[in-house]
Amino acid sequence: MALRDERVTLAHGGGGKAMRDLIEEVFTSVFAPPGMEDQARLQAEALAEPGARLAFTTDSYVVTPIEFPGGDIGKIAVCGTVNDLAVGGAAPLWLSAAFIIEEGTEIALLRRIVATMAREAEAAGVRIVTGDTKVVGRGACDGVFVTTAGVGVIPPGIEMAAGLVAPGDVAIVNGVLGDHGATILAARGDLALSSAIESDCAALGHLMVDVLVAAPGAKAARDLTRGGLASALNEIAEAAGCGIEIAEDALPLRAEVVGMCEILGLDPLYLANEGRLVVFVPEDQAEAALSAMRARPEGEGAVIVGRAVEGHKQVRMTTAFGGQRIVDMLVGEQLPRIC
Amino acid sequence: MCLGIPGQIVAITDESRQMAMAEVSGVRREVSVACVADEGPLSGLIGQWALIHVGFAMSLIDEDEAAKTLEALHDLGEAQEALEQMAAGDAALAGE
Amino acid sequence: MKFASEFRDPKAAKALLAEIARVADKIGATKEKPIHIMEICGGHTHSIFRYGLDKLIHEGVEFIHGPGCPVCVLPRARVDECIEIAEREGVIFTTFGDAMRVPGSKKSLIQAKAEGADIRMVYSPLDALELARRNPEREVVFFGLGFETTTPSTALAIQQASREGLQNFSVFCNHITVPEPIKALLDDPHMCLDGFIGPGHVSMVIGIHPYDFIAEDYHKPIAVAGFEPLDLLQSVLMVLNQVAEGRAEVENQYARVVPEHGNPVSLAAIADVYERRPSFEWRGLGEIDASGLRIRPAYAAFDAEEKFGVGYAGVRTELKDPEGCACGAVMTGRMKPVDCPQFGRGCTPEMPLGALMVSSEGACAAYWQYGGARAREAAE
Numbered sequence: 007m008a009l010r011d012e013r014v015t016l017a018h019g020g021g022g023k024a025m026r027d028l029i030e031e032v033f034t035s036v037f038a039p040p041g042m043e044d045q046a047r048l049q050a051e052a053l054a055e056p057g058a059r060l061a062f063t064t065d066s067y068v069v070t071p072i073e074f075p076g077g078d079i080g081k082i083a084v085c086g087t088v089n090d091l092a093v094g095g096a097a098p099l100w101l102s103a104a105f106i107i108e109e110g111t112e113i114a115l116l117r118r119i120v121a122t123m124a125r126e127a128e129a130a131g132v133r134i135v136t137g138d139t140k141v142v143g144r145g146a147c148d149g150v151f152v153t154t155a156g157v158g159v160i161p162p163g164i165e166m167a168a169g170l171v172a173p174g175d176v177a178i179v180n181g182v183l184g185d186h187g188a189t190i191l192a193a194r195g196d197l198a199l200s201s202a203i204e205s206d207c208a209a210l211g212h213l214m215v216d217v218l219v220a221a222p223g224a225k226a227a228r229d230l231t232r233g234g235l236a237s238a239l240n241e242i243a244e245a246a247g248c249g250i251e252i253a254e255d256a257l258p259l260r261a262e263v264v265g266m267c268e269i270l271g272l273d274p275l276y277l278a279n280e281g282r283l284v285v286f287v288p289e290d291q292a293e294a295a296l297s298a299m300r301a302r303p304e305g306e307g308a309v310i311v312g313r314a315v316e317g318h319k320q321v322r323m324t325t326a327f328g329g330q331r332i333v334d335m336l337v338g339e340q341l342p343r344i345c
Numbered sequence: 346m347c348l349g350i351p352g353q354i355v356a357i358t359d360e361s362r363q364m365a366m367a368e369v370s371g372v373r374r375e376v377s378v379a380c381v382a383d384e385g386p387l388s389g390l391i392g393q394w395a396l397i398h399v400g401f402a403m404s405l406i407d408e409d410e411a412a413k414t415l416e417a418l419h420d421l422g423e424a425q426e427a428l429e430q431m432a433a434g435d436a437a438l439a440g441e
Numbered sequence: 442m443k444f445a446s447e448f449r450d451p452k453a454a455k456a457l458l459a460e461i462a463r464v465a466d467k468i469g470a471t472k473e474k475p476i477h478i479m480e481i482c483g484g485h486t487h488s489i490f491r492y493g494l495d496k497l498i499h500e501g502v503e504f505i506h507g508p509g510c511p512v513c514v515l516p517r518a519r520v521d522e523c524i525e526i527a528e529r530e531g532v533i534f535t536t537f538g539d540a541m542r543v544p545g546s547k548k549s550l551i552q553a554k555a556e557g558a559d560i561r562m563v564y565s566p567l568d569a570l571e572l573a574r575r576n577p578e579r580e581v582v583f584f585g586l587g588f589e590t591t592t593p594s595t596a597l598a599i600q601q602a603s604r605e606g607l608q609n610f611s612v613f614c615n616h617i618t619v620p621e622p623i624k625a626l627l628d629d630p631h632m633c634l635d636g637f638i639g640p641g642h643v644s645m646v647i648g649i650h651p652y653d654f655i656a657e658d659y660h661k662p663i664a665v666a667g668f669e670p671l672d673l674l675q676s677v678l679m680v681l682n683q684v685a686e687g688r689a690e691v692e693n694q695y696a697r698v699v700p701e702h703g704n705p706v707s708l709a710a711i712a713d714v715y716e717r718r719p720s721f722e723w724r725g726l727g728e729i730d731a732s733g734l735r736i737r738p739a740y741a742a743f744d745a746e747e748k749f750g751v752g753y754a755g756v757r758t759e760l761k762d763p764e765g766c767a768c769g770a771v772m773t774g775r776m777k778p779v780d781c782p783q784f785g786r787g788c789t790p791e792m793p794l795g796a797l798m799v800s801s802e803g804a805c806a807a808y809w810q811y812g813g814a815r816a817r818e819a820a821e
Contacts, residue, residue, distance in 0.1 A: 398642065
């Protein structure tokens with residue numbers, strides 16, 4: 007154990023022995039990347055198949071607090087990028103992970119984040135094959151920022167795109183909505199709210215593979231991150247050029263999430279999720295897709311929430327009260343309100 | 346204006362500052378009960394429902410009044426149903 | 442959720458809607474010649490759109506969306522003053538989330554925050570008080586915004602700060618009152634209202650009698666209502682029944698929360714801490730006599746206007762509403778949001794021009810959010 011420091015200092019970013027010790031002890035010893043060159047050199051049999059395509063995505067992760075009930079920034083960084091691949095129909099294979107670390111960050115915290123990432127990657131069936139660290143001065147970032155890029159392979163014959171959604175297709179989500187958003191709101195502490203809600207953060211690669219086997223005609227999927235279900239549906243409606251109608255009654259919501267939304271005047275349709283997606287499938291494959299989802303723990307709560315329709319190009323919701331309203335894109339960020 | 350929701354007082358957290366824990370659907374928040382405290386000890390509020398607004402229990406919810414309002418709505422529903430049945434009966438008769 | 446879910450029952454709604462239709466027909470209300478009912482409170486406006494009540498209800502009943510949204514009626518000069526205080530050295534400026542996006546003449550609080558001012562959203566004035574306790578070297582200012590519902594909370598926070606002898610807590614008071622603008626609306630010769638839905642949460646503080654003048658002096662019916670959809674429908678029915686029977690009374694639909702005489706502790710706290718300003722400016726409505734509150738001299742130590750020399754007591758800045766903005770006409774019921782020449786063109790939730798597009802409770806923003814695109818298409 008060459009690394010004795012409790013906290014990251016600028017020396018750990020200086021290119022010398024301190025940096026090497028940090029990288030080796032905290033990162034590479036856990037991620038165990040293949041080879042120690044500056045690049046990962048990889049082969050995928052799946053890619054050799056005629057018609058197979060490479061899928062490539064990247065995302066940066068910032069979250070306050072860094073650790074929260076149900077996960078931490080590392081879990082989001084792995085699951086988020088895996089999910090970005092999965093909703094496009096790709097089987098996720100490899101990730102890169104780059105860390106921007108604020109001077110003063112506890113090394114124990116880094117170790118916990120890295121352990122989470124390794125565990126989640128293994129569970130999701132992906133390898134973290136390359137990475138980078140940078141240390142910045144106090145105040146130049148907020149604790150730790152993580153960027154992951156992901157590579158996966160779309161098997162031949164799979165073609166998923168929002169533009170393919172057509173009237174009649176059924177929209178399915180894989181579980182209760184808004185848990186992550188509500189968890190983060192409570193975990194920040196400045197609203198002094200407490201509850202037993204935990205983030206829904208989960209990798210959905212395996213679930214999507216199962217859905218595509220059960221419902222090979224699936225048209226499109228979206229992960230329901232920032233902006234929640236409402237934003238994802240609006241994106242799909244716009245790309246597909248058709249309307250989407252959902253039923254308020256059908257929306258899976260935990261009582262605590264509803265309670266928090268009532269207290270703060272928020273709409274759960276716009277709350278972020280980190281382990282939820284919506285998938286559009288032809289009506290005759292809906293039951294098969296539902297069963298496939300429900301067979302997995304991350305899809306236990308799967309339900310049909312609505313369908314694509316003709317006649318208009320908006321997202322509309324039939325309220326539990328029997329009225330109808332338009333569910334629009336969000337303007338900016340949802341702010342708690344008193345009025 | 347004035348978002349307020351019903352919450353249940355579940356514990357007194359600070360007697361001197363008149364603070365209590367309120368619960369709304371499993372979400373807890375410390376609120377002031379200054380507006381709803383009476384002469385007696387604050388513990389008398391535990392179990393009661395109050396309208397919560399910006400961290401204050403503003404008004405105790407009167408369960409009897411709530412029941413009365415619901416009853417009136419229920420009666421109206423029954424009357425409406427009876428009317429509809431009568432209308433359906435009339436229509437059936439007219440159709441004969 | 443107890444005391445909420447029961448009042449969202451669609452079965453009961455069906456009966457209420459049928460009864461509303463029956464009475465509306467009886468009094469001859471039609472789409473061409475509707476009964477105009479103003480829901481004073483923005484919270485009611487929000488509920489109407491959230492549950493789609495405007496589309497469920499008999500076509501002879503038209504909701505006119507009133508001025509009861511504190512953010513909507515906040516003049517730009519007040520926002521400018523908030524920013525002026527927030528940008529002072531050492532200040533932590535705290536506010537409800539609602540006010541963050543309201544445009545001032547140059548920028549909003551959210552923009553001022555991005556430029557470096559320490560502006561924090563809080564859920565309660567008690568949270569601002571706690572920030573003051575924890576940051577004795579900083580000056581914590583709370584933006585006191587809202588009607589009678591919210592006024593007691595800031596009054597009680599000031600009383601608490603006074604008891605604790607806190608030196609670094611103050612309130613920038615912009616509290617306003619409901620009855621005065623309603624009187625102003627009723628005095629408007631263009632007024633075309635047939636009845637009112639009264640703001641239930643204001644009444645839980647002030648009781649139902651401050652609205653007596655509406656029935657007694659102006660002979661208009663009013664029902665003080667709760668915020669669940671059945672509450673609103675029932676109160677509409679109460680107003681229609683009054684019209685049908687030629688009555689004008691103040692009725693209380695929301696008796697489970699609203700005591701006839703309000704909340705004595707709240708009223709005492711308001712009376713102890715605040716006094717009326719001679720007049721106060723409302724965005725879209727102009728100056729209204731005795732419609733605003735300020736902190737009494739006895740609590741001057743907690744008055745941000747006194748501490749910073751900023752505010753309504755200071756120099757009046759004349760800031761006209763933007764060209765072509767018809768917020769005033771919409772708020773008085775003379776124009777529908779979609780009939781405003783700027784609606785959806787120069788004025789959208791992304792770039793609000795007028796006050797009513799600012800808050801999600803504003804009539805225009807609610808039109809936009811919950812039926813806007815359709816409403817806009819119809820207008821074009």
